[in-house]
Every structure is written in structure tokens, then in C-alpha cells.
Amino acid sequence: MPLRGLRVIDLTDERGIYGAKLLADLGADVVRPEPPTGDPLRRRGPLLATDQASQTSLWHAFFASNRRFFSIDLQTADGQEQLDKLLAHADIVLSCKDAFAVAEANLTKQLERRPELVIIDVSSFGKEGPWKDYLAPDLVAGALGGAAATTGDIDTPPLKGFGELNFMVSGAYVAIAALAALAKVRKDGQGQRADIAVHECIASCLEHVLMFYWYPEALQKPEGKVLPRRGALHWSDAYAVMPAQNGSVMVTPTPDFDTQLMWLIEEGVEEDLIDPKYQDPENLRLRIERSMEVLRNWAAGKDAQELFFQAQERHCPYGLVLPLEAVAENPQLLARDWYRQLTVDGQTITAPGAAYHFSNSEGRVDLPLAPHKTATTAAANVLSQLGWSSP
Amino acid sequence: MSTDNRPLAGLRVLDFTHVLAGPFATRILADMGADVVKINSVQRAVGTQDPQHPYYLMWNRNKRALALNLATDEGKSVALELCLKADVVIDNFSAGVLDRWGIGYNAIHKQNKRAIYVQMSGMGDGGPWSKFVTYAPTIHALSGLTHATGVSGREDIGIGFSYNDHQAGLHGAVAVLAAIEQRHRTGIGHRVDISQFEVGVNFLGPSLLDYFANGVAARPVGNDLPYDHAAPHGCYPCKTDPTKAHDIVGLDERWIAIACMTDTQWSALKAVMQHPEWAASEDFDNVQGRLTHKRAIEENLSAWTQEQDAYDLMQRCQAAGVPAGVVQDGADLMERDPQLAKAKFSRPMEDVHPDLGPTWVDALPIHFNATPCDQYQRVRVIGEDNAAVLEDWLAMSAHDVAAKEADGILQ
Structure with missing residues (x-):
């Protein structure tokens, strides 16, 4: 697999988790710490209906695919030590402001200790400025970022894209930033941090919106610099x-x-x-x-x-x-063997595949989906599996 | 020795892409320092392939321009030589075009094992729809994104911009970078087949799992969350903006997005509204109650927001801990947004275009602390870098370049 052997620590929330997924699905060994009570993202719907009691999140199964889950109690000295051990072995740390374990990870120190480390810091609006602490779930992020103004019709309110489309943009940038910084490490050993604001990511992916503002004379549209939703x-x-x-x-x-x-x-x-x-x-x-x-x-x-x-x-x-049920049966996707099988809670489910097909002269590189663990795994066990019990 | 410290400095990318998705992928690589050589030609430079078209200006900065007439054998021969020197060859033609020109992965891999090929076709290489012609609106329709984004009973809304083109570009960049890491480990350049259709379908991942596991097919939900509970959660009208054009319907409207994700945030919103009587009902204290009375809450909330200035209300909501944001259009992003201004997100291109005058940059939203990517070169005219590229990549003399230009090979 393309990223086999790459060690990534996933300290993301909704704003960056898609980036961690992209790396995990390309073969990186991605470890996601979570509190003993479980990752709050394990409560995101849709849920698996067959077992109401377990409240298994299919949202989590998608976004936290191919992960090792690492349960730590950061209120204890043991927990802090386990987190330190984990970070001591990382090639890349992906973090979102205020997400679980980010403060305790002490990432500034980690980079001082290991200059080859890559750290990606995601925030909603950047580290400075009057909106830096604004709360922005996907709806609000898409509104301020410019996506909602152009989605919807004149007889509807501005609309958000279905699901998590804004955070999937910031997530994709997270993966790009991490891998570009890694390329630099491979070249000369220099690691670094990189900052990503969801807000800028959304604004950078609006097709015509900035073009209309900058080049109205060339476009000669009666609406001028701004096109209403239509x-x-x-x-x-x-x-x-x-x-x-x-x-x-x-x-x-x-x-x-x-x-x-x-x-x-x-x-x-x-x-x-x-x-x-x-x-x-x-x-x-x-x-x-x-x-x-x-x-x-x-x-x-x-x-x-x-x-x-x-x-x-x-x-x-x-x-x-096409409605979703037709997409599920689409002949092009079936012919390309795009859907995969994913085991969740002991149940095998057809699941979306990766957006890439890697191959070389010897044939195709498989990008499988590992069984999704619905329970957290004790940190000590994960460290032992990884052979990282020592710092 | 190059002094360029950017992460991808020295990476040679041969760029056969056009329109948006492919050029956006290579723009990101170029912004991070890659030497992206954009292939164009006089014959192909029409519509959005015309380097003076605003669409072209948006996605092709920081690249060097090589004119290559691929209708000629000599043009194909130059392309072959370039592929042998490339780290990355990328295109978004329909599947098989580079193979027909003799410069596909299999042909090049025999001589340049390190070459990475990324093909970003609409439907991918193979399958009954592989020859289908697609643009982003096509992909949005076929992937379920148009059906899912909108309001109940409407199929003609969808996402209001070419979202999937950008995302296909971002995924193209991820593919290139992952293949570079793979090559670092194995020494072998791989071929990556990206279907823009599969990129788009992937965005409905949780809903597809819901369908396959539970038999539930997602339907449009407007501004509600499709699976989780939050209320109020929507866009609400504010006072119209007298500074905006009002001769075209919709342009002077002001809206605010408000998303109460918790009961505490609802309670804070009530305080911002100064505890109106309609909001006092205990039924509204928990999210289930608010969802039950969604219509009444939205009507009352809208009546109140309509009397408010959108930016002022946002500030008051956020100060009280309520997630809220003005629905900003392009002019707002450029003129009123303090965060984008702080980040210098929009900036005039210092390198002024010789024919067009000032052009503009939306800066790369990745801020590398040690190796900033803050260099922006204007879009080049067709063939502007013929001599420099062919000298750097193929050690071709200026005399030979001039001869090929005169012969129509480099045009």
C-alpha cells in the first residue's frame, strides 16, 4: 500500500478527520486516541440499526476507517505517559484545536525533541483575528466560507451541502499538508508544523465565486461581481x-x-x-x-x-x-469493483471504496478496509501491539 | 544548488490537464514548489483553455508554459523525452489518450521506473461508462450529490458550484504525494487511476453505509443534519443590505446561519434574543422538543432575525457561545472578512500580466511554518517558457528550441 509503514497520530475532530481517513485508507498506520468514555464522534449518525443497544456509528465507521483506537485516561500519570510513548514514535501528528488530547500532547515540545516530526494544526478560523474563537460546525463554516451563499435557490434559504462537505474540503487539505511536509522530511530531514484554517480551505474551493469578484469586466455578466444562488x-x-x-x-x-x-x-x-x-x-x-x-x-x-x-x-x-439507491447499484462502480466489504460490529456491510486505484507493472495495489472496531482498545495493548511500549 | 526551501521544490510535474479539476491539483503542487510544466498549444487554447480566460487565470498560476503541438510526430517525440525526465505525469483526458500518443505509463515505465502517472478521468479507466464525458455538474448529478443537496421535492438544486472539481483536484494532489512516499520506499513510480465520479460518490460515504446496512436511502434535508439532532439549525433572514445591488433578486438579501448543537447553546440563544415569550416553553429545553416544534421555532426565530443586522447578530451570538455565521458571498469574503484579510488570503499578483494587467491570487490555505509557500507567479502565455523548460529538462539549446518553434512543433 502506498503509505505502508507511515505512523500517524490522529488527534482530529470533524474538521480534520477526513484527512486522517485519506492517509489511513492509503495504508498508513493511524492511531486515534480517545477518552475512556469513547470518542464523541462514535455517537454521530447514521447508526447501525441491527443492534440498537450498541449504538454503533456508521459515520464513525466511515470517517475513522482503518484506524487503531487507543483509549487513554489523561487524568492519570499512566495516561500521559502512554500518550507520550505514542507521540514519540509518530511520523505525523494531525490535530484539531481543542480536540481530545491535543493540549496534553504538548506538540511544541514534541517537535523540539524530534525535528523530523510533521504536525498539522487545524482550526476553524486560524490562530489570530477577531473570529479566531468562533464556533463553526459545518453549517456555519460553509456560511462564512462562501459555500452556502451560492447553494440553494431564490425561493429557498441558502443551503448547506449534504453531510459533511465543508469539512471534507479541510480534511483533504490536511492530508495534502501532511504528505507534502513528509516529502520535505524525506528530502532533507526537516519536519515542521503547518496551520490550516477550515475557513480559508472552503474559500479556496468555490469555483466561480472569486473569479466573478476579480474579473467582472472579462465575464460581462449583468449580475456584476456576485451571482445570487440559483x-x-x-x-x-x-x-x-x-x-x-x-x-x-x-x-x-x-x-x-x-x-x-x-x-x-x-x-x-x-x-x-x-x-x-x-x-x-x-x-x-x-x-x-x-x-x-x-x-x-x-x-x-x-x-x-x-x-x-x-x-x-x-x-x-x-x-x-440519481438518488442514493441508484448510486448504490451503479453499473460503473460495480464493474470497477469499487465497493468494498467492511466488517462493523461483526456484521459485513458493503462500503465505499477508495478514490484511487494504484497499480504498477505487476498489477493493482489493493486498498482494503480493515474490520472497524466498535469498542475502544486499552492504550497499553495498542502500544504492545505496535512494539512501542518503550519511548 | 537551489535555494528554494518549499516542500516540493525540485519535483518535476508534466501537466496535461485542462479545465478545473486537473489544473487545481497541479496548482496546489506548484504552490508548494513543484516545477509544473503546463502543456498547451495554440490549437487547444480556446474557451477555458485560453490563458487569458478568467477560468484559466484562476487555476494555472505558478506553472511554466510549454507549447506543444501533439498533432505532430515531433511534438509527441518531445513529449516522450519530457516524460522520461518527469517525476509526475498527470492528465485528465478520457482514459487512454496518453497511451495512444505513446507516452502512457506502460510505455514510459520501461525506461523511467520512477515516473508517477496520475490520470484523473471522469469515470476512471475501465467500466461501461469509462468513455462518458463529464464536467462537475455531470458528476454531481450521477454521484447523488445533486439529489441529496437541496430541499424535499426538488431535484434541481444541488451544490451551487463545481465542488467536485475542486475535490477531485485535492484528491489528485493527495494521490501524487502518496505515490511520492511510495516511491521513496520502493523506488518505483506507480500509476494512479482516479475516477472523479468515485471521488464524488465517496462524499456520501456514511449514507451509503446506512443504505447497505439499514436499507435507508438518504433524502434531501435542507439545512437540517441528515442523521443527528440539532435545532434550530438553519439559515435565517436578516435585514437587507442597502450597500448591495438590489436590481437583481437575491443580491441584497442577508442571511445568518445559526446552529444550536446543544441545549446550552439554545439557552444562550434565548438570552441573545432577550428571552422572548415564544421561546420560554419548557418543551423547547431539549432538542427533541425543539425538533417537534421546529416549524414554530423557525418562524419566530426568522421574524426576530429579520430585524437584526447579520454581522452584528453573529458577533452577539458568538460572544454568547452560539455557533452563528453570516452567509457571506464573494464580495463579503473579499471586503468584510477579517480572517481572510489577516491571512492575506486575497492578494494582487505582484508579477503583473503583460497583456491583462493586474491579476489576483487566493493564497494556498496551508501555512507551513518552516518552509512558507508564499511565492506566486502569474499565469504564463502559451509557450512563454519553451526555452527555459526545454533547457532545464532536456538540455535543449536555444537554437534547437527556436527551430522547433519555427517548425510549428512548439506552438
Whole structure:
């Protein structure tokens, strides 16, 4: 596995745990300390329904995949010593401000002792500034970061993305920061800390939002520097979700307007789109608007699934709006053997696979999911398994 | 000896990517010091591949520009030589394009065992949909993200920007860096096949587990949490902003997100509201009660927030320990946000563009303490770095470069 042998200590909460997951699923040995009462993230839903008593968290099974859990009581001298032993063997420490064991880990001292150590510090808003102590669960983080303003429609409030989409952005940056810093260690032995603010991470992943603000003259949009929320209609006006028979389809005349036009002509529904005025580059905006009107009327009478497959046969990037149950049975994912088997609480469940397929000339590198432990494991046992009982 | 201390200084990345996902991956590598050579050509430089298009300006800073006409055999030959010198070759074409040009992983690996290949196609290499053409809105639709993000009864909302393109870029960067660590250990460069579709489906991980284990298919929940209990938890209207454009619907609206994750936070919110009568009910003291009376609470809360200034209310809520944040748009991020200002997140590109004048930078949100990544070079015009790149990578003479430029190979 790509990260085999890499030792990572996971002191994250929701804001960084996805980064720890990315490293763990690539083969790193990731140890996650938790209090004797259990990680609070073990209470996040959805829960496994078969055993109501155990309240097993499927959220935790996903985000804390491939982890060793390490139960320590930081109120005791033994607990502190166990944490120190763990940290003494780490290549990388991932931490979130105020998460369990971060204060006790004394990371400044750890780096002084071992200059080759990599430490990633995640906070919501950075270490300084008037908002540095603001509380920001995913909804609030997405609001302040700019994601909510552009999601939703004019007749809905601004909306958050489903689930944990904002924290999955900061989590991905955590993994990048850790591995980039590790590359530096491999080159010259220099470890370091790196700070990541969730707020900046979200703001860096907003596609058109900053572009609209910086380059309004070039874009020449009537809205100017800011585009209001507008459902699934893309900033370019050229991608929208349209209702069809038996479902909805994301329809676009791009990237080749002429391919789309030929299709409409074949079906005799091109209306006035063959007017030469639409070929004038000066009239691109007009062409997009009119194309979308024609497509909306046309799509409304089509079977959604048939329309999607016909479009893709013509290399038109339409997308069928699939509910989760259809994604679960998707033939592309099944053909690529993407889903894995995960054992949780003795039960084997189909689970999402990794976002990568590594291979070399000898074949594919498997990225399996280890059985997920629903109970914490005593620190002494983990240290013994790892052979790290001595500092 | 280079004095560049950034984490990826010296890493050679040959970048065949286009549009957003791939260029965003290589932008991150370039920001951290990698020598990213972006391949473009006069023929391909249309739409978002035009180096003057704002979209191109956003995702292609800090890269060197090499023009290569890959329709010619000589162009392919130069590409082959570059692949033999590369640490990383990355593309987001449909699967198989580099193989057809004779510069795919299998061909190069025989001669350059250390070369890492990362292919970020829409659907991945293999499977019945592998040739499908996708952009982020396509992936959002197919992955379930459009269906899940929105409100009940609507399938036409989804995420309002190309979230998955950014995430595919971030995962592309993770893949490159993981493969570098793997190469450090094994000496072998691997091939990484990333399906942007699989990246997107992955974001619904807990819901997929819920479906497979419990048979429950997730449905859109607006601003509620899909599985956990918190109330109030939503976006609420505030006083409109007279400084904002009001000729287009929605632009002068102000909203605040409030998320009471605990009973204590609800109690603190009541104090911020100065204990209105409607909020006094004991039924509201625990989250189950608040969820039962969600509609009434949201109506009353909205009526109250509508009279409040959004930023002022946020400050009062946060001072009282209530998670709250203004729904900020792009202008707010750039003009009102003290945290982004403090971090110098937005900055003018010091290296002014010769044709376009000022361009802008949103800084890398990773702050390395010992090796800051604070260098930003403007987007280059097509072929601007032909001579420098080919001298550095292939020791090609200026004379040979000029001849190939004249022959149309480096255009």
C-alpha cells in the first residue's frame, strides 16, 4: 500500500478527520486516541440499526476507517505517559484545536525533541483575528466560507451541502499538508508544523465565486461581481438540471454547441437555433440562453434515462440525477469493483471504496478496509501491539 | 544548488490537464514548489483553455508554459523525452489518450521506473461508462450529490458550484504525494487511476453505509443534519443590505446561519434574543422538543432575525457561545472578512500580466511554518517558457528550441 509503514497520530475532530481517513485508507498506520468514555464522534449518525443497544456509528465507521483506537485516561500519570510513548514514535501528528488530547500532547515540545516530526494544526478560523474563537460546525463554516451563499435557490434559504462537505474540503487539505511536509522530511530531514484554517480551505474551493469578484469586466455578466444562488444553474448559464419523464437530467449544450444543434435538427426541434445570428461569437450569451430554453422544452418530453444515455453516446456531458439507491447499484462502480466489504460490529456491510486505484507493472495495489472496531482498545495493548511500549 | 526551501521544490510535474479539476491539483503542487510544466498549444487554447480566460487565470498560476503541438510526430517525440525526465505525469483526458500518443505509463515505465502517472478521468479507466464525458455538474448529478443537496421535492438544486472539481483536484494532489512516499520506499513510480465520479460518490460515504446496512436511502434535508439532532439549525433572514445591488433578486438579501448543537447553546440563544415569550416553553429545553416544534421555532426565530443586522447578530451570538455565521458571498469574503484579510488570503499578483494587467491570487490555505509557500507567479502565455523548460529538462539549446518553434512543433 502506498503509505505502508507511515505512523500517524490522529488527534482530529470533524474538521480534520477526513484527512486522517485519506492517509489511513492509503495504508498508513493511524492511531486515534480517545477518552475512556469513547470518542464523541462514535455517537454521530447514521447508526447501525441491527443492534440498537450498541449504538454503533456508521459515520464513525466511515470517517475513522482503518484506524487503531487507543483509549487513554489523561487524568492519570499512566495516561500521559502512554500518550507520550505514542507521540514519540509518530511520523505525523494531525490535530484539531481543542480536540481530545491535543493540549496534553504538548506538540511544541514534541517537535523540539524530534525535528523530523510533521504536525498539522487545524482550526476553524486560524490562530489570530477577531473570529479566531468562533464556533463553526459545518453549517456555519460553509456560511462564512462562501459555500452556502451560492447553494440553494431564490425561493429557498441558502443551503448547506449534504453531510459533511465543508469539512471534507479541510480534511483533504490536511492530508495534502501532511504528505507534502513528509516529502520535505524525506528530502532533507526537516519536519515542521503547518496551520490550516477550515475557513480559508472552503474559500479556496468555490469555483466561480472569486473569479466573478476579480474579473467582472472579462465575464460581462449583468449580475456584476456576485451571482445570487440559483439552483443547479451553473455560473456560465450553460448547465442546468431539467425535469424529464421519470426523472431529472443535468443538460448542457456544451462543450460543442454544434453537436447539440445537429441532434436537435435530427429530431426536428431546433426551433430558431439555426439562425446564423447564433453563430456570431458576440452572441454567445444569447445562444446559450436560447439553447437552454429549447433544451428545457425538449427534455420535458423525454425519458430521463434514455436522454442521458443518448447524450453520452453523442459525447454530450449530460448527467442523470440519481438518488442514493441508484448510486448504490451503479453499473460503473460495480464493474470497477469499487465497493468494498467492511466488517462493523461483526456484521459485513458493503462500503465505499477508495478514490484511487494504484497499480504498477505487476498489477493493482489493493486498498482494503480493515474490520472497524466498535469498542475502544486499552492504550497499553495498542502500544504492545505496535512494539512501542518503550519511548 | 537551489535555494528554494518549499516542500516540493525540485519535483518535476508534466501537466496535461485542462479545465478545473486537473489544473487545481497541479496548482496546489506548484504552490508548494513543484516545477509544473503546463502543456498547451495554440490549437487547444480556446474557451477555458485560453490563458487569458478568467477560468484559466484562476487555476494555472505558478506553472511554466510549454507549447506543444501533439498533432505532430515531433511534438509527441518531445513529449516522450519530457516524460522520461518527469517525476509526475498527470492528465485528465478520457482514459487512454496518453497511451495512444505513446507516452502512457506502460510505455514510459520501461525506461523511467520512477515516473508517477496520475490520470484523473471522469469515470476512471475501465467500466461501461469509462468513455462518458463529464464536467462537475455531470458528476454531481450521477454521484447523488445533486439529489441529496437541496430541499424535499426538488431535484434541481444541488451544490451551487463545481465542488467536485475542486475535490477531485485535492484528491489528485493527495494521490501524487502518496505515490511520492511510495516511491521513496520502493523506488518505483506507480500509476494512479482516479475516477472523479468515485471521488464524488465517496462524499456520501456514511449514507451509503446506512443504505447497505439499514436499507435507508438518504433524502434531501435542507439545512437540517441528515442523521443527528440539532435545532434550530438553519439559515435565517436578516435585514437587507442597502450597500448591495438590489436590481437583481437575491443580491441584497442577508442571511445568518445559526446552529444550536446543544441545549446550552439554545439557552444562550434565548438570552441573545432577550428571552422572548415564544421561546420560554419548557418543551423547547431539549432538542427533541425543539425538533417537534421546529416549524414554530423557525418562524419566530426568522421574524426576530429579520430585524437584526447579520454581522452584528453573529458577533452577539458568538460572544454568547452560539455557533452563528453570516452567509457571506464573494464580495463579503473579499471586503468584510477579517480572517481572510489577516491571512492575506486575497492578494494582487505582484508579477503583473503583460497583456491583462493586474491579476489576483487566493493564497494556498496551508501555512507551513518552516518552509512558507508564499511565492506566486502569474499565469504564463502559451509557450512563454519553451526555452527555459526545454533547457532545464532536456538540455535543449536555444537554437534547437527556436527551430522547433519555427517548425510549428512548439506552438
